[in-house]
Amino acid sequence: xxxxxxxxxxxxxxFEIKKEALNKGLEYQSIPQWDSVxxxxxxxxxxxxxxxxxxxDDIVDFGSYExxxxxxxxxxxxxx
Amino acid sequence: xxxPPFELNAIKKSELILAQLNKLTCHHADNCDTYxxxxxxxxxxxxxxxxxxxxxxxxxxxxxxxxxxxxxxKSITKTLTSxxxxxxxxxxxxxxxxxxxxxxxxxxxxxxxIGVKKLPLLIIDAPSMGDNASVFSARSAGTxxxxxxxxxxxxxxxxxxxxxxxxxxxxxxxxxxxxxxxFGFTFLIWQSLVINDVPDALLRRMANGRLFHGGGWKKxxxxxxxxxxxxxxxxxxxxxxxxxxxxxxxEQTGSVFIECEHGRMHASKYSEVLxxxxxxxxxxxxxxKGVIQVFSSLPESYPGHSIxxxxxxxxxxxxxxxxxxxxxxxxxxxxxxxxxxxxxxxVY
Numbered sequence: 001x002x003x004x005x006x007x008x009x010x011x012x013x014x015f016e017i018k019k020e021a022l023n024k025g026l027e028y029q030s031i032p033q034w035d036s037v038x039x040x041x042x043x044x045x046x047x048x049x050x051x052x053x054x055x056x057d058d059i060v061d062f063g064s065y066e067x068x069x070x071x072x073x074x075x076x077x078x079x080x
Numbered sequence: 081x082x083x084p085p086f087e088l089n090a091i092k093k094s095e096l097i098l099a100q101l102n103k104l105t106c107h108h109a110d111n112c113d114t115y116x117x118x119x120x121x122x123x124x125x126x127x128x129x130x131x132x133x134x135x136x137x138x139x140x141x142x143x144x145x146x147x148x149x150x151x152x153x154k155s156i157t158k159t160l161t162s163x164x165x166x167x168x169x170x171x172x173x174x175x176x177x178x179x180x181x182x183x184x185x186x187x188x189x190x191x192x193x194i195g196v197k198k199l200p201l202l203i204i205d206a207p208s209m210g211d212n213a214s215v216f217s218a219r220s221a222g223t224x225x226x227x228x229x230x231x232x233x234x235x236x237x238x239x240x241x242x243x244x245x246x247x248x249x250x251x252x253x254x255x256x257x258x259x260x261x262x263f264g265f266t267f268l269i270w271q272s273l274v275i276n277d278v279p280d281a282l283l284r285r286m287a288n289g290r291l292f293h294g295g296g297w298k299k300x301x302x303x304x305x306x307x308x309x310x311x312x313x314x315x316x317x318x319x320x321x322x323x324x325x326x327x328x329x330x331e332q333t334g335s336v337f338i339e340c341e342h343g344r345m346h347a348s349k350y351s352e353v354l355x356x357x358x359x360x361x362x363x364x365x366x367x368x369k370g371v372i373q374v375f376s377s378l379p380e381s382y383p384g385h386s387i388x389x390x391x392x393x394x395x396x397x398x399x400x401x402x403x404x405x406x407x408x409x410x411x412x413x414x415x416x417x418x419x420x421x422x423x424x425x426x427v428y
Contacts, residue, residue, distance in 0.1 A: 029176060036157070036179040037228055040187065053084075056350075059184055060177050 003050075007072070007079045010045040011065060014038060026065040050077045083192040085185070085348040086405035090398045093407065094132070097352050100377040101135055101385055102127045108383035111150035115383040118142075132354055133363045137373055137386040143170035143331055151175045151381045162218040162330040172330050175381040182334030182378055185350045186225050189338060192405065193324065194229075194290065200255040201230035202248070202289065204264025204272060206237045218330035219265055219295065225333070226263040226292065236264075236272070243272055245282065252285045262289040266310070266325070267299040274313050287319035292338065294326035298415060327391075327412050331384040332376040337410055342401055344409035351376050353410050355395055356388065366397045369413065390416045 001009075008022055015021075015033040028034055034042070043059050046052070046068075052075040054062075062068050069079045088096065106127040109116045119126055119136055129135040142148065145168065149156065157179060160172040174182070203210070209223040210233070216224075227233050234251040238244045269291075273283065291314065300310070307325060314320040327345055328336035337345035337353075347353055354363055355370040364370045372389045379385050393412040401409065 036176055036183060039180050040183045040228060043184070044187075056181060056184060060180050 003077060003079045006049045007046070007069070010042060010049055014042040014045050022065055024064075024066050028063050030064075046072070050075065052077065081404050082406065083404045085188040085350065086192065086346055086407050088349050089406060093349060094352070096349065097375065097377055098129065098132060098135075101132070101375055102129055104377065104379070104383075104385040105129070105136060107380065108150045108385070112148055112383050114146055114148060115150070132352060132375065135375070135386050137388045138383060139388045140170070140329065140331060140390055143172060143382075143384070144168040147171060147173075148384075149173040149382050156381065157214070159215045160218060160221055160330050160333065161215060170330060172333075172384065173382050174333075178379055178381040181380070183225065183228060185334040185348065185378055186336065187229055189336060189348050189350075190226075190229055190292075193292075193338065194259070194261060198229060198231035199290075200232040200234075200251070200260040201226060202234055202236055202251050202260065202262045202286075203227070204236045204262065204269050206239050206241060207235040208239060210235065218333075221330065221333050222265075222294070222328075223263065226261070230261065237268075241268070241272060243276060243278060245278075249282065252282070256285045256288060258288060260289050262286065262291040262320075264291075264293055265295045266293045266297060267295075269293055269314075270300055270305065270310065274310075274317065280317060283318045287321070289320060290322040290324070291320055292324050292326055294328060294336075301414060327410065329374070329387070329389065331382075331387050332374055332379065334378050335376040340401060340403040340405055342403050344396065344399060344401055344403070344405075345411070346399075346401065346403075346405040346407040346409050348407065350378055353395055353408055355393065358392075358416065361388075364394075366395055369394045371416065372410065372412065392416060 008019065011022055012019060015031065015038055028039060043054060043062065047054060058071050058074065062071050072079050109119055109126045124136045155175040156173045157176055158174045160174060161169045203223055205223055209220045210227055212224060234247050236244060236248050311323050314323060325339040326336050335348060335351035337347060339345050352375040354373040355368060356362065356373055357364055357370050369392060372391045372393045374389060375386050391412055392414055393410055396409040399409050
């Protein structure tokens with residue numbers, strides 16, 4: 001599985017959404033599932049998948065499907 | 081093995097948290113007029129504290145008397161209330177960012193006790209405590225916080241706070257043979273499990289549980305029940321060995337102090353603690369008993385990063401604890417007596 005597929009799966013499984021929902025508009029609080037609780041599940045899923053431990057600031061600033069790709073780059077994970 | 085989030089040595093830790101707290105003082109002064117006026121009244125050098133002792137603090141009571149927030153109303157997603165002895169309720173306004181920080185800190189701290197895998201959770205409370213309302217109590221906040229880290233959860237009490245034996249049996253049948261968590265408020269655990277007439281055969285099956293309990297000490301100490309009595313009773317009746325008392329407050333949800341395997345409540349990298357003299361509020365040395373001041377790097381939506389509590393205790397610095405957690409250890413010894421609280425008014 002490519003990193004992109006793993007990245008997408010983390011969103012799909014954490015929020016129980018379809019692949020079609022993964023787009024630029026997918027942001028924190030843009031769907032009911034992505035609330036603070038959903039956010040923690042997503043972060044946990046990403047950390048598990050890529051075997052990383054994210055810093056508090058990066059977790060709080062992980063604001064969207066799109067910008068998250070840049071955040072993961074900081075941890076040596078190339079999703080793009 | 082050094083365990084995160086307790087991995088920082090004393091020097092690194094104090095540098096990191098002082099910078100974060102100074103930044104928070106600036107943030108709150110910029111975004112909360114009432115807080116800014118309070119700082120100005122005391123001539124505080126905003127953001128310029130050279131050490132923790134110089135950081136301005138609010139008495140816990142401030143959140144009862146004032147509506148303090150550093151975000152616009154529409155960003156507030158939850159309001160936490162706690163009832164005080166005076167009858168006044170404190171109101172803590174939480175936004176999405178602060179909420180995420182609180183969940184994360186609690187999760188990291190808890191994982192140092194239970195490992196990375198989520199565990200089933202038995203909650204010694206009524207199911208309504210798990211309702212995710214927009215206004216909720218500190219007790220409910222604790223329940224929700226722990227629930228978020230559980231693989232399964234069951235409430236051990238019904239809405240009248242009676243034991244729900246059927247539910248407990250079901251939980252223990254499914255999960256009782258391996259490690260699980262138990263969470264509840266100290267007094268409620270005492271009242272519902274210890275002094276109730278519960279069949280011991282059932283409760284013996286709780287021995288694999290790891291109990292986290294806190295809050296409500298006043299009620300227990302008024303009955304003359306100490307921490308060790310509490311522990312002994314739970315051990316002799318239920319075989320519970322892993323019991324962790326925790327110290328936390330509504331104003332600093334998330335950055336809790338959980339008692340380690342060696343009886344110390346360590347400050348994680350998200351919190352710190354100082355002890356002040358009850359009479360003149362000067363900072364006391366390690367080992368000396370006084371009023372507890374707590375710091376947390378989490379609160380962004382309300383100015384709660386530095387709080388003078390109404391609790392008494394003492395601290396140990398730079399402990400090389402066998403549990404693998406660095407950081408100041410706090411020992412809580414109870415509340416300030418009513419007559420003494422008057423002293424606190426002077427700082428406010």
